[in-house]
Amino acid sequence: MVTIQRTELKEGIQAAIEKAKKNSASILVSEVQKIDSCSPLSFFAAGKEKYGGKRFFWKHPSQERYMIGLGICKEIASDQATDRFFHVEKEWGQFIDQAIIFDDVHVQGTGPTAFGGFSFDPDKEKTMLWSKFSSSLFHIPRFMLSIMEGQTYLTTNVVCKEEHDATFYTAVENERQELLAGARKHFMFDPISLVDQLEVKPDAWKQSVTQVVEGLKKGPLKKVVLARELRLVFNRKIQIEPVLDRLLNEQKNSYVFALESEGDCFIGASPERLVKKDQDQVFSTCLAGSIARGKNEAEDEQLGHSLLTDDKNLIEHQYVVDMIKEAMEDTCSKVTLPSKPQLLKLKHIQHLYTPVIGKADEHTSLLSLVEKLHPTPALGGLPKMPAVAKIREVEELDRGFFAGPIGWLDYKGNGEFAVAIRSGLIQGNEASIFAGCGLVEDSIAETEYEETNIKFKPMLSALGGIKS
Ligand SMILES: C=C(O[C@H]1C=CC=C(C(=O)O)[C@@H]1O)C(=O)O
Ligand SMILES: [Mg+2]
Numbered sequence: 463m464v465t466i467q468r469t470e471l472k473e474g475i476q477a478a479i480e481k482a483k484k485n486s487a488s489i490l491v492s493e494v495q496k497i498d499s500c501s502p503l504s505f506f507a508a509g510k511e512k513y514g515g516k517r518f519f520w521k522h523p524s525q526e527r528y529m530i531g532l533g534i535c536k537e538i539a540s541d542q543a544t545d546r547f548f549h550v551e552k553e554w555g556q557f558i559d560q561a562i563i564f565d566d567v568h569v570q571g572t573g574p575t576a577f578g579g580f581s582f583d584p585d586k587e588k589t590m591l592w593s594k595f596s597s598s599l600f601h602i603p604r605f606m607l608s609i610m611e612g613q614t615y616l617t618t619n620v621v622c623k624e625e626h627d628a629t630f631y632t633a634v635e636n637e638r639q640e641l642l643a644g645a646r647k648h649f650m651f652d653p654i655s656l657v658d659q660l661e662v663k664p665d666a667w668k669q670s671v672t673q674v675v676e677g678l679k680k681g682p683l684k685k686v687v688l689a690r691e692l693r694l695v696f697n698r699k700i701q702i703e704p705v706l707d708r709l710l711n712e713q714k715n716s717y718v719f720a721l722e723s724e725g726d727c728f729i730g731a732s733p734e735r736l737v738k739k740d741q742d743q744v745f746s747t748c749l750a751g752s753i754a755r756g757k758n759e760a761e762d763e764q765l766g767h768s769l770l771t772d773d774k775n776l777i778e779h780q781y782v783v784d785m786i787k788e789a790m791e792d793t794c795s796k797v798t799l800p801s802k803p804q805l806l807k808l809k810h811i812q813h814l815y816t817p818v819i820g821k822a823d824e825h826t827s828l829l830s831l832v833e834k835l836h837p838t839p840a841l842g843g844l845p846k847m848p849a850v851a852k853i854r855e856v857e858e859l860d861r862g863f864f865a866g867p868i869g870w871l872d873y874k875g876n877g878e879f880a881v882a883i884r885s886g887l888i889q890g891n892e893a894s895i896f897a898g899c900g901l902v903e904d905s906i907a908e909t910e911y912e913e914t915n916i917k918f919k920p921m922l923s924a925l926g927g928i929k930s
Contacts, residue, residue: 471618472631474562478622488621490561492574497616500645502528505607507703508644518577518601519706519720520870526609529571529870533604535619538576539596543584546598547833558873570740570876572608572615576600578721579868579882582837582861586854591887591894592862594724605641651704656927658695662858668907670856678903685781686843686852689898690914691859694927696891702727708924712809717880719868728863730885731920733808736867737835738878739828744794744820748782749806750840750900751775751814752913766805766812774904779803779814781839786818789834794820810919828877832867840900841865841881862887864896884920895921
């Protein structure tokens with residue numbers, strides 16, 4: 463990887479074509495520019511015609527930090543289950559190793575960046591539902607808009623090949639100008655209406671919960687997260703932009719994400735960080751234990767207090783804390799976390815929340831942390847692999863990317879992954895949405911069913927299926 467002071471992208475492309483000819487290889491050239499402010503949703507919508515089906519969207523929960531990718535200059539995809547995190551890391555490293563990068567802003571979330579995720583369980587038999595998503599899928603975009611602390615940047619990534627000539631730069635420049643002009647337009651979208659909502663055998667799901675809980679009482683499994691799927695049918699093709707717009711407005715303190723692949727779109731608003739790596743600083747989140755929001759302030763406070771003092775939810779949460787703390791201590795030093803959980807309040811639900819921070823050892827990479835942590839007992843259970851095996855045996859659905867890691871990694875090894883909950887897969891005029899719940903020995907099937915009904919609300923509301 464060569465990071466050189468700013469000269470013209472044109473010279474860089476010319477140098478890369480020469481290098482491609484010499485090494486018979488493809489060479490990435492990447493340029494980061496500060497640009498005038500631009501609406502993230504308008505940029506995403508402006509890419510619909512030329513890059514539709516090849517876009518991603520990402521918003522960080524606590525600050526105005528967006529990354530929107532249009533087009534795919536490189537895809538890293540595999541259905542291989544073994545060492546999938548290592549293989550993605552290796553292919554990404556080889557791709558940027560030869561890159562020529564013009565970056566004189568040096569702001570995280572700009573420059574060559576891979577965005578994507580991993581399926582929850584690559585060893586579960588894959589169904590047609592997720593046929594458009596490999597079990598590891600990352601896109602490096604042609605253009606990426608980044609909004610970081612109020613400043614807007616455009617990253618242009620081009621892969622130069624030996625057959626390219628000097629006209630290649632002109633083509634890229636024209637594409638970039640056309641895109642920036644389009645991103646200034648205002649977009650209108652047709653409203654959609656929900657015509658049907660189907661669930662596969664809800665009573666059977668409750669029976670499976672009761673069966674799993676009986677097993678937890680005997681051990682050795684201590685916790686298992688079981689999920690449900692709703693299949694929604696609408697009166698016309700679902701536009702991604704209005705769903706994103708509602709998620710951004712209704713789920714302010716969640717990660718809002720969308721990843722398009724071959725015409726389908728995986729989309730959601732997750733409150734749960736899996737891991738963030740910023741130089742040698744590592745951040746993770748324990749989020750497990752739930753209760754509804756109150757209809758008024760007094761009721762909300764009473765519900766929050768009862769969650770903080772409920773043994774079943776405290777144990778459900780503590781299993782997550784114990785596992786994440788151990789995983790972080792295996793890979794980091796100076797691991798610190800609060801002694802007890804606090805409340806994380808979202809629009810429809812409130813959770814027990816414990817943040818964990820640590821200092822990464824020198825050779826610890828972001829994807830090695832993702833591998834170590836996924837799935838936490840908030841999404842799988844405890845012990846990890848026996849719980850995942852129980853889910854594989856009992857759950858009559860294909861989670862695909864639901865509850866898997868989704869996020870980004872940049873060319874300097876920094877990045878962030880959320881767990882892809884409060885999410886759904888949009889397929890034309892239909893969508894599958896998913897919701898899970900942590901089962902422990904004191905769980906009650908009806909209560910867990912109601913908890914998952916609340917967790918469907920962010921996506922149902924964003925799809926216009928319920929009044930939010
Ligand atoms: C598995 C999900 O939520 C997890 C995260 C927060 C609270 C949870 C719970 O209380 O069960 C779950 O562990 C989901 O939203 O589908
Ligand atoms: Mg729960």
